[in-house]
Amino acid sequence: MSSKFQTSITNSNSIRMIDQQRLRQCLPALHKDLYADIIANATYEQFSSGEHIVHQGAYLDFLPIVLDGVIKMYAEEDNVQFLLYYINPGESCIMSFNHLFVQEPINFSAIAEDQTLVLCLPMRKVKEWFVNYPSFSKVIINDYQRNFEDLLRTTKDIICFKMEDRLIKYLNKKSNLSNSNMLHLSHQSIASDLGTSREVISRITKKLESQEFLVQHKRHIELLVNDNRMIA
Amino acid sequence: MSSKFQTSITNSNSIRMIDQQRLRQCLPALHKDLYADIIANATYEQFSSGEHIVHQGAYLDFLPIVLDGVIKMYAEEDNVQFLLYYINPGESCIMSFNHLFVQEPINFSAIAEDQTLVLCLPMRKVKEWFVNYPSFSKVIINDYQRNFEDLLRTTKDIICFKMEDRLIKYLNKKSNLSNSNMLHLSHQSIASDLGTSREVISRITKKLESQEFLVQHKRHIELLVNDNRMIA
């Protein structure tokens, strides 16, 4: 992952102040001294929709925090890849934090779901802040908890529900994420997120269409019912 | 969960010293002042093999750390329950730590796999130590990381491998845990750990027996090959 720009460090003061405002919005609970320190040490990365952020097997030396947009975390195994969970603004990618103390290749991948702005905190500093600022370590722990519960939720879904129910849930979640019931998704990408094959998705969407749960248009899916059969 | 005994607090000094030794063995990386503080504030709980420790939906106000034995963590959903991962000596149950800042019912259950001794740290103190002792927060973070990766591993296995492979892996892991290739497991308990039904396990074990991967005796299973087809 290359540093694309570091405007916040080299730019005019006004830009910096805007950044600090945004930072405070995204991470409101930090100690007041910490914001300036973060801005002085962090870099920014902008990713366009669909762009890869990190790949399984890579080594990380920074902690990413989403400022704007959404990051999709997914795992790969045996040529099958599947969605784990999303990272929203104000949340850090905790699986990277994992590697603060132990330098190991990561066992997941990340992709920008939308246009996404990421704050990258250098590990050296993260270590320092984690020890010196309880407000910072609380944020980290919070993110750990959230990620953990998301992953647990995903695991439960996979083991307990059949593909049809998982698809419904998936579509509803996508709809909530984008705040729209018009979803620009290909059957292939859905299949990949759910760890199955395109044919399976095509068949189920057809069935759901006949049940008037959704309508399939040219290159997108329109949800008709947003909470029906939505489990949790 | 009721307090069964608190010997370390009320007992003679010698017992206390033994406990401190054991504590140092299990958690070697803590700040030296912390051991006495922990012993002064913790309670102990002894669980016999198979005994329930906590149940999904309960509220916790302590952080359990395994001193001896093994705790099995599992999830329940729709009458299906399945194994998430194990907690070994020196490790804390991080999903409980989750509830330090947010008081919510837990969404998992725990059971003593063997005779198990658990150190229970009161949440009030955990909060304090977490802020004041970086060595303590490092342990917490480490446990988070380990649990997270275990869960991720479990998730990947469920989505990528069919039951036969998961069973082989499960048996191998059990064998490693108990340091024996004689496994005292009923088909029912295996089925429950893997989130499937007994018949499925019976069928697969029969198949594996014909492949000379294992031999089934009266109430236990003997593994013949310990690393064959063992994935990761």
Added chain:
DNA sequence: TTAAAACGGTGACAAAAATCACCGAAAGAC
């Protein structure tokens, strides 16, 4: 010792999912 519960074996069948093999339509590249 007797009754009840747990255990495991197995056939038959149903449901769910994966896989293969096509096909035409639409979108994007050039």
Added chain:
DNA sequence: GTCTTTCGGTGATTTTTGTCACCGTTTTAA
């Protein structure tokens, strides 16, 4: 425009898993 790629539809088949039904054995509890 034309060519190529992606997309989606669909039948046929197999594999995998889940479910039901029933039975005899072993273990446990009363």
